[in-house]
Amino acid sequence: EIVLTQSPGTLSLSPGERATLSCRASQSISSTYLAWYQQKPGQAPRLLIYGASSRATGVPDRFSGSGSGTDFTLTISRLEPEDFAVYYCQQYGNSPPLTFGGGTKLEIK
Amino acid sequence: QITLKESGPTLVKPTQTLTLTCTFSGFSLSTSGVGVGWIRQPPGKALEWLALIYWDDDKRYSPSLNNRLTITKDTSKNQVVLIMANMDPVDTATYYCAHRLGWFGDAFDIWGQGTTVTVSS
Numbered sequence: 001e002i003v004l005t006q007s008p009g010t011l012s013l014s015p016g017e018r019a020t021l022s023c024r025a026s027q028s029i030s031s032t033y034l035a036w037y038q039q040k041p042g043q044a045p046r047l048l049i050y051g052a053s054s055r056a057t058g059v060p061d062r063f064s065g066s067g068s069g070t071d072f073t074l075t076i077s078r079l080e081p082e083d084f085a086v087y088y089c090q091q092y093g094n095s096p097p098l099t100f101g102g103g104t105k106l107e108i109k
Numbered sequence: 110q111i112t113l114k115e116s117g118p119t120l121v122k123p124t125q126t127l128t129l130t131c132t133f134s135g136f137s138l139s140t141s142g143v144g145v146g147w148i149r150q151p152p153g154k155a156l157e158w159l160a161l162i163y164w165d166d167d168k169r170y171s172p173s174l175n176n177r178l179t180i181t182k183d184t185s186k187n188q189v190v191l192i193m194a195n196m197d198p199v200d201t202a203t204y205y206c207a208h209r210l211g212w213f214g215d216a217f218d219i220w221g222q223g224t225t226v227t228v229s230s
Contacts, residue, residue, distance in 0.1 A: 035217075051218045
């Protein structure tokens with residue numbers, strides 16, 4: 001089973017700043033099958049990025065994904081107030097099981 | 110427009126069997142590449158994948174829960190059912206069903222609103 005470790009656990013930033021979230025896998029993920037989700041309180045997760053770097057439909061271009069192998073990054077270039085949420089990575093290249101990271105909470109500083 | 114909605118009991122007793130239904134619209138589970146998965150989230154915790162069923166009736170389960178889970182589909186009703194046996198208080202969570210991304214792989218692009226299940230005597 002591939003374990004995904006997200007860091008930091010909590011990230012405190014201000015609107016307008018750049019956010020960099022990390023997701024590290026315990027072993028290499030084949031074919032960059034890595035996704036990122038955003039979840040706001042009381043809501044279902046929303047797919048942001050798939051295939052490590054492809055934005056899902058309707059996702060603003062301030063969100064970008066990068067990485068390969070075991071190290072992946074979600075970058076939000078300029079934070080908007082609505083971006084403060086919890087972010088999860090998920091691998092789907094080596095399954096079952098599909099696995100999620102523990103999440104990074106992005107909070108307003 | 111793709112939508113999914115979960116339904117089922119909000120409260121179950123320990124050792125009982127949980128049956129959840131995902132009713133969807135906007136796609137067919139008989140179309141190549143299509144799949145529906147179940148994911149849960151205990152209060153204040155991370156997401157955990159449970160099961161996934163594909164258009165060809167192939168099924169995948171979380172190894173840690175494999176012996177407790179059964180996933181089935183009814184294409185004519187546009188429904189997917191998840192059965193979880195021998196429920197325990199640690200299974201208290203919000204349960205989501207979600208639409209598979211298709212040929213891009215087993216990520217989930219559309220999610221239901223979730224249904225909260227509490228396991229307590």
